[in-house]
Amino acid sequence: xxxxxxxxxxxxxxxxxxxxxxxxxxxxxxxxxxxxxxxxxxxxxxxxxxxxxxxxxxxxxxxxxxxxxxxxxxxxxxxxxxxxxxxxxxxxxxxxxxxxxxxxxxxxxxx
Amino acid sequence: xxxxxxxxxxxxxxxxxxxxxxxxxxxxxxxxxxxxxxxxxxxxxxxxxxxxxxxxxxxxxxxxxxxxxxxxxxxxxxxxxxxxxxxxxxxxxxxxx
Numbered sequence: 001x002x003x004x005x006x007x008x009x010x011x012x013x014x015x016x017x018x019x020x021x022x023x024x025x026x027x028x029x030x031x032x033x034x035x036x037x038x039x040x041x042x043x044x045x046x047x048x049x050x051x052x053x054x055x056x057x058x059x060x061x062x063x064x065x066x067x068x069x070x071x072x073x074x075x076x077x078x079x080x081x082x083x084x085x086x087x088x089x090x091x092x093x094x095x096x097x098x099x100x101x102x103x104x105x106x107x108x109x110x111x
Numbered sequence: 112x113x114x115x116x117x118x119x120x121x122x123x124x125x126x127x128x129x130x131x132x133x134x135x136x137x138x139x140x141x142x143x144x145x146x147x148x149x150x151x152x153x154x155x156x157x158x159x160x161x162x163x164x165x166x167x168x169x170x171x172x173x174x175x176x177x178x179x180x181x182x183x184x185x186x187x188x189x190x191x192x193x194x195x196x197x198x199x200x201x202x203x204x205x206x207x208x
Contacts, residue, residue, distance in 0.1 A: 004147075004150075004153070005155050006144070006147040006152055006153065006155070007154075007156070011144075011156075012142055014139050014140075014142075014143045019135050029136050032121060033121065034174075036193070037117070040112045040199070041201065047151070048113050052141045053191075055191075074189045080201045081201070082189075082193040082197065082198070082201060084189075086189040091188065093148075094149055094187050094189055095186050
């Protein structure tokens with residue numbers, strides 16, 4: 001398994017190499033992009049990124065939950081949750097390209 | 112908000128940058144995340160959330176129209192888990208509900 005984790009550092013590095021801003025400014029812009037998305041979602045607005053996916057906010061009603069350890073009933077208040085739906089482009093890319101959506105093969109090739 | 116609206120808003124807040132550059136910044140970020148997921152890597156953006164790939168086992172499905180059984184191969188699906196800060200913000204800054 002691959003198992004590597006990509007973080008802000010790698011995203012800033014790619015922006016740095018791709019756009020030619022300073023490293024500091026690249027890091028700042030990665031942060032700006034994430035903040036802009038987060039602010040929009042906080043207002044309840046959906047964010048759609050073509051060929052990547054969409055983020056939307058869903059309102060959940062109140063329900064009664066249970067503490068799994070004690071069995072005690074606890075009310076779960078109404079809340080807002082974030083839902084991400086990947087685009088078909090991203091889904092098929094994760095499964096090894098455009099053609100693989102219909103190919104009936106085993107595990108994807110390992111790098 | 113769409114990707115082009117996101118680019119416009121960022122361009123407004125960063126008047127020292129060409130819009131073309133803002134476009135490349137946004138595209139690079141989503142391209143890097145997609146490429147990482149295609150490699151099977153995880154992408155963790157503290158406070159915002161984490162993208163990962165989950166495996167769905169092969170199963171026997173059924174064509175709902177014809178009732179015919181079909182083999183559905185194992186596949187990978189992208190998954191996003193919202194980060195703590197954003198989850199808290201979604202609920203704290205919206206108290207009129």
